[in-house]
Amino acid sequence: MNIAVCVKRVPLSGGRWVLNADSTDIDTESSFLGFTLSPHEECAAEAAVQLVEANGGSSTVISLGVAESAEQIRDLLAVGIDRGVVVETDGTEWDPQATAAALTEQVRAGVPDAGAFDLVLLGTEAADTADYQVGIRMAHALGWPVVTNVKGLTISDGVARCERAVGSHREVYEVALPAVITVKDGINIPRYPSVPGRIKARKKPIDTVAGEHPAPRLEKVRLELPEVEERSATVLGTGADAVPALVDVFRQIGVI
Amino acid sequence: MIVVYADHDLGILDPLSLQAVTAAKALDADVQVLVVGADGRSTADELGAHGATVVHLAVHDALTDYTPLAAARAAQQLVTELSPQAVISAGTPRGNEVLAHLGALLDAPMSADTVSITLSASGDHEVVRNRWGGNLLETAIVHAPVLLATIAPHTVTAVESPESVTMREFTPALDPIDTAVRVIDRTGGGGGGIGLADARVIVSGGRGVGSAEGFESLDQLAELLGGAVGCSRVVTSAGWRPHSEQVGQTGTKVAPDLYIACGISGATQHIAGCRSAKTIIAINTDKDAPIMGFAHYAVIGDLHSVMPALVEATRAAKG
Structure with missing residues (x-):
């Protein structure tokens, strides 16, 4: 089974957000906190590694983004992904339709000497733009079924059984491969890279292809920080001495 | 006119769908709601109380439980038939999913987790949407004749705005592929705890x-x-x-x-x-x-x- 995992390099969010001078992006220079992947996508990569461990095959990480996205891919190679592909951009943000088209092209290309992909895994939504649609658009372009918001996944005999959490119960879906599945944080606990894993990762291939950016149809104009009610918590007290005041608050707001 | 896709589970309306109806009412008085599945019939009164003028109930033998692509097919047929200015839904997992499928079917952009909408007759709609879970707001232009958007949870308070709602049943044309991905079983739950x-x-x-x-x-x-x-x-x-x-x-x-x-x-x-x-x-x-x-x-x-x-x-x- 050949599995593709699509991931996106995003700034590591701290407690404070700083925008660039024309308010079109996060200022990652002066508020530098490094870069990471969405938790959903870390889980997608972990799921791919586990599926290949259990069933054989290969895993490929595909990322649309700047050349430095290779850093995040390298981290995933260190936890067991076999190879990476960067679809390189100039740092301009691509809208979901353009992103899905570029990633689909790489899925269609398959794995060198190992054939076509059987499964594409993504996070249900990216940490930054949270568009909730790239996986679905890829499935339409590929003519494959898609299940989203997946928190439980098993594959046997070419059929993926997917569980999705809804309130206090789980819905079950089954789809025949090839398929696109978008997962949520909580489907597994991603492993940390080991030192031998890091050493092995250095020898694994990361290919770079150039992306061609079509005109955006969901066109970002500017970003802003939401107006947050400046609040400073009213301190009710220290330690257990504050308990009577807490009970008064419960009464005031009518929960007891 | 605005079409709202209503997220319901076995006939129980997700309360966020009422927030979506209220958001739609702010854009246009004529809000028509798509409810998919015969078990959704029970939602009509509540939707009418919040301002729906028509409930379009999509009924089909294959629609026995939530079926995302089929729901989007039904929405696509309403778009063709009614030419709404926008199709919106609550930003729930199902709302986001169905609108994303609809975007793919129409080859149109979709704005998820949207906090405000300004429609434009020219087809360059302005939206403000959440990024980073609402820690940042993005102003964007959606270049599309019909705006597709999901409404960020709890940015609108659902308000009653009673209309004499008309129920209209229709049978969407579905291919087997449209119903291939659907809920086939439910597990867990029933623990009695509050969600x-x-x-x-x-x-x-x-x-x-x-x-x-x-x-x-x-x-x-x-x-x-x-x-x-x-x-x-x-x-x-x-x-x-x-x-x-x-x-x-x-x-x-x-x-x-x-x-x-x-x-x-x-x-x-x-x-x-x-x-x-x-x-x-x-x-x-x-x-x-x-x-x-x-x-x-x-x-x-x-x-x-x-x-x-x-x-x-x-x-x-x-x-």
Whole structure:
């Protein structure tokens, strides 16, 4: 089974957000906190590694983004992904339709000497733009079924059984491969890279292809920080001495 | 005219769908709602009470439970038939999913998690949408004849606006491929606990709780207040609590009357999930923790001494 995992390099969010001078992006220079992947996508990569461990095959990480996205891919190679592909951009943000088209092209290309992909895994939504649609658009372009918001996944005999959490119960879906599945944080606990894993990762291939950016149809104009009610918590007290005041608050707001 | 896709589960309307109807009413008085599946018939009165003029009920033998692509097919047929200015839905997992399928079917952009919409006759609609779980707002232009958008949860309060609603049944034309992905079974649930999304009170624990056992007093307080227990991502990663209880950008986004944050520092990804709470109480040893900038009330101290005393006092106060 050949599995593709699509991931996106995003700034590591701290407690404070700083925008660039024309308010079109996060200022990652002066508020530098490094870069990471969405938790959903870390889980997608972990799921791919586990599926290949259990069933054989290969895993490929595909990322649309700047050349430095290779850093995040390298981290995933260190936890067991076999190879990476960067679809390189100039740092301009691509809208979901353009992103899905570029990633689909790489899925269609398959794995060198190992054939076509059987499964594409993504996070249900990216940490930054949270568009909730790239996986679905890829499935339409590929003519494959898609299940989203997946928190439980098993594959046997070419059929993926997917569980999705809804309130206090789980819905079950089954789809025949090839398929696109978008997962949520909580489907597994991603492993940390080991030192031998890091050493092995250095020898694994990361290919770079150039992306061609079509005109955006969901066109970002500017970003802003939401107006947050400046609040400073009213301190009710220290330690257990504050308990009577807490009970008064419960009464005031009518929960007891 | 605006079409709203209503998210319901076996005939129970997701309350966020009513917020979507209210958001649609602000754009146009004529709000027509798509309800998919015969079991959705029961939602018509509630939709009418909130301002739906027509409920289009998509009925088909293959539609026995939630079937995302088929729902989008039904919406596509309404778009062709009614030429609405916009199709909107609640920003629920299902709403986002069905609108994304519709976007793919129409080869049209879709704005998810939208907080405001300005429609334009020229087809360059302006939206403001959440990024980073609402920590940033993006203003964007959606270049499309019909705007497709999902409404961010709890940015609109659902208001009643009664209309004499007309019910119209139709049978969408579906191919077998449209119904290939559907709910085939349901597992779990029935535990009797109150779901996070519906809880009026959430007692939530973070790193400061220290262990799975440390949640005992949180469980007790939640039970006394008729609420649910939540937690931060650190807690689920440590395996102290199940992921279904995780509040935050990658967990559940909640809007209870009361959110009690015990030993939670208040990382942006957690705040994204609880900022809509009406009242937030923080119990934390660190008076400078980021949560203090979001909480209404705070107790500075170790939750391990505060919580058991609070459980006792609450029990006594309830008599």
